[in-house]
Amino acid sequence: MQEFYEIVSSATEEQRQNLAELIDAGFGNSPALLCDHIKYLRGGSIGQIFCNTSWKQVVTDVADHIGINWPEVLDSRSWYELSTQEIENAVVMKQFQSIFEQLSQEQQQQILMDLQRESDDPHIEGFVLGGSTMLAAKMSGFGIYLLASTVLGSFTSALGITLPFAVYIGVSQTLSVILGPVGWAALAGGVLFSLNQPNWNRLILSVLFISTLRNSTDPQVSQRITKQSCLEQQSL
Template identity: 65%
Template sequence: MREFYEVVQATTQEQRHNLGELTGSSFGSSPETLCNHIRYLRAGTIGQIFWDKSWKQVVTDVADHIGIDWLAVLKGRKWRDLEAKEIEVAVVAKLFQDILDKLSSEQRQQLVMEMKQDNDDPRVEALLTGGGAMALAKMSGFGVYLMASTVLGGLTGALGITLPFAIYMGMSQTIALILGPIGWAALAGGVVFALNQPNWNRLTLAVVYISTIRHSRPQR
């Protein structure tokens, strides 16, 4: 878990607090506590004592659970050649694609137009309307940030987790107004259904939030 520890140690106190809230940590949000809590979420009360795998393994387990396309991620490489952050991006792209697939054409277009306000690359609209979430992830680090923020908003809304709005820096209030509470529940419903165990819910939120941190940009 050294990589997870190093990423979390470099974050702000607010970011660590948000991560603690997302993962349901009851004993604080220090880097050490969050590491132990991830072990608990993955292996359980007794299993965490013996579980000594890496953050990359945690991300891989989440990726397996939600069913990412490993062939598209690996591209002829071996798992050992991948970095954890590459698998994180694949998780974000898969969840975001699931969201897009549940939107009506009108809702999708509204979402794309809102995201374009933060990214003026003309390829963004073509990739999103064409169902190319993974292609967008490969094209733009900020595109990953926007997708991860949107996924985070959908999942927390569906799971009933309330956090300060600052956590959704890449998802403006306009998006929430476009879709509304019913829309968020509908688009996230399939994801929540797939994540049918509380530990997987929380681990997935952790993976998405870590990806958000990695791809964040300075605030305006």
């Protein structure tokens, strides 16, 4: 879990607390405790004792669970040649598509207009409509951040989790009411959780949130997020 530990160690106290709320970590938000909770979510109360997995393996397990298209993502490479971020991006794209496909045509158009308004990527509509997890590799860091924060907005609305508005930008904030019920449907397959089985809902949320943290470290993404947060604060 070294990669996960390093990412959350670089996060702010507020960001770690947001992650702790998302994954229902009730014992604190230190990097070590968050790592331990991820192991608990993956292995259960007993399995966590023997869990010595990497963050890349956890993300891979989540990708398997939601059914990403591995041949597309691998693109003639081996799993060892993939970066963790590539697999995270594929999870983000897959989860976004799961929600997007359940919307009416009017709602889809509304989301596409909001994404185009917020994003500096002229190809984002093609990426979304293409529905290919392989296309995630071609998206800008800000594009991935937009999709990840939008899906997070949907899921947190569905689960009744309230995070600071600065976690989301644009599309995820304006469409949370529309996306909430759809987000619940997209998560429904992983709702049940026993003490010795993976909690896929919370693991999916952790992957989405880590994706936002990872992409927000890009200076251009960070600048856009800061600008957007300032504009939203002025509008309150």
